[in-house]
Amino acid sequence: MSSAYLYSILATAAIFTLLALSLNIITGYAGQAMMGIAAFFGIGAYTAAVITTNGGHFVLGLLAGMLMAGVCGAVLGVISLRLQADFLAITTIGINFVMVAVFNRLKITGGTLGLTVKKPVLFGVRMNNKYFFYMTVVLIIILCLLLVKMRRSWFGMALASINNDPGAARSFGINVNRYQILAFTIGSAVAGLAGGIYAHRMGFISATDFAFVVSIQVVSMVVIGGLGTLRGPIFGALLISSLPEILRFADDYRELVYGLLLVLMVRFMPQGLIGEDSPIWLLLTKIWRRFFPKKKTRADLIAESAKGGGH
Amino acid sequence: MEELMRIEGLKMYFGGLKAIDGFDLSIYKGETLGIIGPNGAGKTTLFNAICGVYVPTAGKVIFEGKEVQGTPAHEMAKKGISRTFQISKPLSGLTIFDNVVAAAGVHEYTGIRSYFHKAHTKDVEDRAEEVIREVGLAEVANKKASDVSLGYLRRLEIARALITQPKLIMLDEPCAGLSNFAINEITQLILNLKEKGQSIVLIEHNLPITMKVCDRITVLSYGKKIAEGTPEEVRTDKQVIEAYLGEEDD
Structure with a gap:
């Protein structure tokens, strides 16, 4: 395997990892059904591409893509307030199809012919797959650090509460509507960022790159890895991205394999392969704990003291 | 006694259904007030209308001298009105x-x-x-x-x-579905809160418990208040007995 080929696979995997993490913010943390992430991936891609083809800087393009996808995500967030689980899922599917139609029709997006995007120059080097890969990895690391901080903050607590029970969340002061809109905005903005990188790494984009199938592929990544964890979507994205290489022989049936995997996972292992409480993850933690005993949390200490107290 | 919350002419209609139909109530600081009534009387709806889950059709909810009716549930929690749910909502x-x-x-x-x-x-x-x-x-x-x-x-x-x-804690059937032993424990917990001076509104189906812990009791039937007073007064009220047991045939 040549290194250029390897980096092309790695760059794609990294971009989809970013995309999986973006979906995880909306569906994993905030618990909102989202089956149309590719629409926002596309909005970011086209916005960034239009900016750079008109002479804008690559970084400006990425930021504009993020902003545009974020604004559109906020609109979807407002819509989501009136929709419950299944209806929201169907609505987001619809939005995906509408956006593909829009990309196909608009003059600025190149219509059905698509858009050719020049490879950008960053810090004096023309970006190739290798640089796109490293750049995306840096962004993934930054995002992960931000997400770790989020989960420990009141913001993370609010999303976790809404995910578990919106009624209870309201009863202790959480403005559910506001946080739901924020989750859609942030998640969509990250998807838009991934889109901007994707457009420039590919050099050419057309509406089919952002079709519903892509949304499902990202959902598969998140669900197969483990919804609502940080490790799950990353693992899922790497796994699904490398599947085409592993499943070379079954190239024509790739989508069938995704679909089958998704159905089997949801039926038999809804926590995902390495998600919270998945058998595999529990086993791994058990082995890990042998060497590195668990640091007792405050909750553990309280429980122990109560049991020691003669209960 | 200082008034903590006053409800004036509260109405909560769902289409043609008058779940709460003109309800008045004062809650005083430090008291434990019970709200009882037969199934479907509108007790939980009353809670929801007070706590901002529903926007009342008409009427006022005055908390610490300010009108708060229709304030969203999450704002109510910040104002110091905290409620529990009849059907537990754990995360x-x-x-x-x-x-x-x-x-x-x-x-x-x-x-x-x-x-x-x-x-x-x-x-x-x-x-x-x-x-x-x-x-x-x-x-x-x-x-x-x-x-x-x-x-x-x-x-x-x-x-x-x-x-x-919370300045006011509203408990919606905290003993529902529990064993006698567990009911006693929850009752003791409520009594402890009361001792500390916590203002409490309690919806409870279990009458002996309500009688035991409450200073005052309001009886709700078909969205209307039919009686109010000390546990003793309510226990002997003819209308209350009718609401629970049905009218006596001649």
Whole structure:
């Protein structure tokens, strides 16, 4: 395997990892059904591409893509307030199809012919797959650090509460509507960022790159890895991205394999392969704990003291 | 006695259904007020209309001298009105401890700014521990809420309400579905709160408990108040007996 080929696979995997993490913010943390992430991936891609083809800087393009996808995500967030689980899922599917139609029709997006995007120059080097890969990895690391901080903050607590029970969340002061809109905005903005990188790494984009199938592929990544964890979507994205290489022989049936995997996972292992409480993850933690005993949390200490107290 | 909350002419209609039809009530500081009534009388609807889950069709809810009717539920919690649910609403994926911590953030959920404030500070954890011990949840503090029994979930409801340091706590059937032993424990818990001077509104189906813990009782039937007074007065009220047992045939 040549290194250029390897980096092309790695760059794609990294971009989809970013995309999986973006979906995880909306569906994993905030618990909102989202089956149309590719629409926002596309909005970011086209916005960034239009900016750079008109002479804008690559970084400006990425930021504009993020902003545009974020604004559109906020609109979807407002819509989501009136929709419950299944209806929201169907609505987001619809939005995906509408956006593909829009990309196909608009003059600025190149219509059905698509858009050719020049490879950008960053810090004096023309970006190739290798640089796109490293750049995306840096962004993934930054995002992960931000997400770790989020989960420990009141913001993370609010999303976790809404995910578990919106009624209870309201009863202790959480403005559910506001946080739901924020989750859609942030998640969509990250998807838009991934889109901007994707457009420039590919050099050419057309509406089919952002079709519903892509949304499902990202959902598969998140669900197969483990919804609502940080490790799950990353693992899922790497796994699904490398599947085409592993499943070379079954190239024509790739989508069938995704679909089958998704159905089997949801039926038999809804926590995902390495998600919270998945058998595999529990086993791994058990082995890990042998060497590195668990640091007792405050909750553990309280429980122990109560049991020691003669209960 | 100082008035904490006053409800004037509250109406809650759902289409043609008059779930609450002109309800007046005063709640005083430090008292325990019981709301009883047959199934379907509108007790939980009344709670929902007061706590901002529903916007009342008409009428006023005055809390500490300010009109608060129609304020969204999350704002009510910040004003110091905290309620529990008849059907427990645990955050199932979180531990009991984290459930209580989540509720401790009542004044911290400020939108994007809340990203910059850590939830598990020492102060918050200390307060959560204190409440958890107070309501008797310590032995399951590190268990996930999905793994504990209903008795604990009922206590969790009370713990989450308490940690918001409410001026008024509204308990919606805290004993529903519990064994006699567990009912006694919850009753004792309510009595302890009362002793501390907590203002309490209690909806309860179990009449002996209501009679035991409440200073005053309001009886609701078909969305209207049919009696109000001390437990003794209510117990002997003819209309109340009729509402519960039906009218006597001649």
